Amino acid sequence: MIRQTLALFIDAYRELNAKKLFWITLAISALVVGAVGAVGINERGWTMLWWTFDDATINSKVMKPVVFYRFVFATLAIPIWLTWAATILALVSTASIIPEFVSGGAIELSLSKPISRMRLILTKYLTGLTFAALQVGVFCVACFLVIGIRAGAWDASLFLAVPIVVLFFSYLYCFCALVGLVTRSTIASVLITIGFWVLIFLVHSGEQVFLTFKTTNELRQERLVAMIEALKAQREQSEQQAKADGREVDPAVLHVNETSMQRRQEQLDRTKADSKMLVRGHAIMYGVMTVLPKTKETVGLLNRYLLTTKEQEQFLGGDDMPAPGPRSQDDVRISQKQLMVRLEQERRSRTIFWVLGTSIGFEVALVGLLVWFFCRRDF
């Protein structure tokens, strides 16, 4: 049993080794690691090779170097390289594994061996994932060494990227394998998988757009409520002041207060009306997203585990909007930082079960379909 599994893995290695793309991907990975190593942090700001870029918020006085490197690793290197460019290269490299395996003249020999069809296809599927694991593993080891040498922090938590990125890749690969089995075409499986990825991206983006509008709406409501409360307080204060002075409140002040409050109330009502539509739209997108694999959220887990909310906020910069008060009484815009923080809180509030459980559920369903189709098909 182990002999056959080992033979299939060695064969997969030989197949990938024969494809230059495997080594090209590794070489580009090395360049990316080099780029990560070129970025640093000092007391004045952040550095690139021998240049220093002064920054008041990102410097070693404000944050520990290890936090900076974790940020670079989890927010730049992984999402931009590993889960984007390297994923496309990995898909192109591994997409042919299943179509070539089931091609006429090759599949007959594999099926005629004393190994069950289920084990055969599952092992082949795992060989594809092993490719991704190898790539991510090498990348993480290199990053671990670079960060250790540059920042002096030997941070083993970086290796959390290996299971997370492999899981992310597996969402796409299970789809790719199924299309490859049905169509027996590498090109078709790559193109359709990328189309599926775009669909996931669009659904995710749609959900994020709704979430942003919904959160903006909530923040605006909060701000308007705060404004109304401030106006009420202002009025009460004026009334108390007038009472204490034994005089009537200035009707002009009352009028201004009344008009402002009325205007804010109207704005609040409109915002609440919009809120219903936004909540419904978001719920629909969220529902669709629940069924689909959550690629971005899965990779986002890395961010969640490597950086605390507080550390994450350090990279958002200063607040661009003062709290509601007399100076900004008429200003109903909301703080962008506040919005970002709220959105990040919302993302982080999503349970692991929702992010991973439903995505793995999707993958299990697709792999089940892959096995079922392979076991029933005549070749």
Next chain:
Amino acid sequence: MSTLTIQPNRLAEANLAIDLHEVAKTYRGKVQALRGINMQVVRGEIFGLLGPNGAGKSTLVKILMTVIRPSRCTGTMLGMPVGHKATLGRVGYLPEHHRFAEYLTGAQVIDFYGAMANVPRRERRRRTGELLELVGMTAWARKRVKSYSKGMRQRIGVAQALINDPDLVLLDEPTDGVDPVGRRDIRNILARIKEDGRTVFINSHLLSELEMVCDRVAILVQGKVSSQGTIDELTRDQQRYDIEVGVSGNVDRTVDESTVRALPVQWIGDGQPLLMGPSGNDNAMVKRVGWRGSLRTGEAVEANGPFIRVASTDAQVVQPIIDALRSRGVVIKSVRPHRPSLEDLFMKAVTDPTSGEVLAPGAAPPPNVSKKGANP
């Protein structure tokens, strides 16, 4: 069409490598590739399966190797039900149009399929060397398959089919694309496999190849076994002696009517020559085809042109006819035993006995289609 089967007693005694009953396969689209195959392959023999393109030969082998799922199948292979995965470890298989991974070397191909057949590493190493030697590919063992010719790939294919030291070897068109030297080598390999006591099942439409190596054959036509047995058994009713007469100076090289009547034969139709034509009403098309009758001992005799044909393989039987011809001074040019070739047998099997036309290639036509064949 004649259908010869192994005698039941012999069957009961025989240790069968393959024993199939009512194997059927209907593809999507209702194409009936196999329509109830009954076939027995005795252990230790070389068995040939022949038939026209699309007759279902490869489908049958693929069913045995679990590549295709049968619609119906009762039978055993090496004593275990067809489809029993563990038994496949004792079977070697070379598929038709096989395609080995081009990034592997010949030795790696053999080793990989050995591992897939669960052969221990040490044994694989030893056997790979031996098999490369056997198929004459030792010099090419470390070269990648992509640099191989068709014949070389076929040799590696045969070698990989033997890596697990199988009891039964199924070869689907093993000499396809192989040059005459290669074919001879493969024939020799098959002989050696048989000497080792293994059973060989060959699928081929190269009839001369099969005739040279097979102990028994089965002919598959439109998804059914039309005949099966040893070549001798299958051709027995067509074996005969041909007596050719001739005259010095070669004036007339036909057997005349008086000579025919003088032979010790009971002629059909009171000694009148038989007439035959495509249409009973068209007298212009009618032609004389000769005389037909039988000897007292029962053997059929036919006289036509310069030939007298006696349906017997026993030389004693033709002696009275020779004596009668010689007593009338007829010159006998030759007396030859005639045994039909596998090709004759094959052509007879694929010819419609009623129309005399060769059956359309492919699987059996669907019930609502009368003439055209269909390939699965």
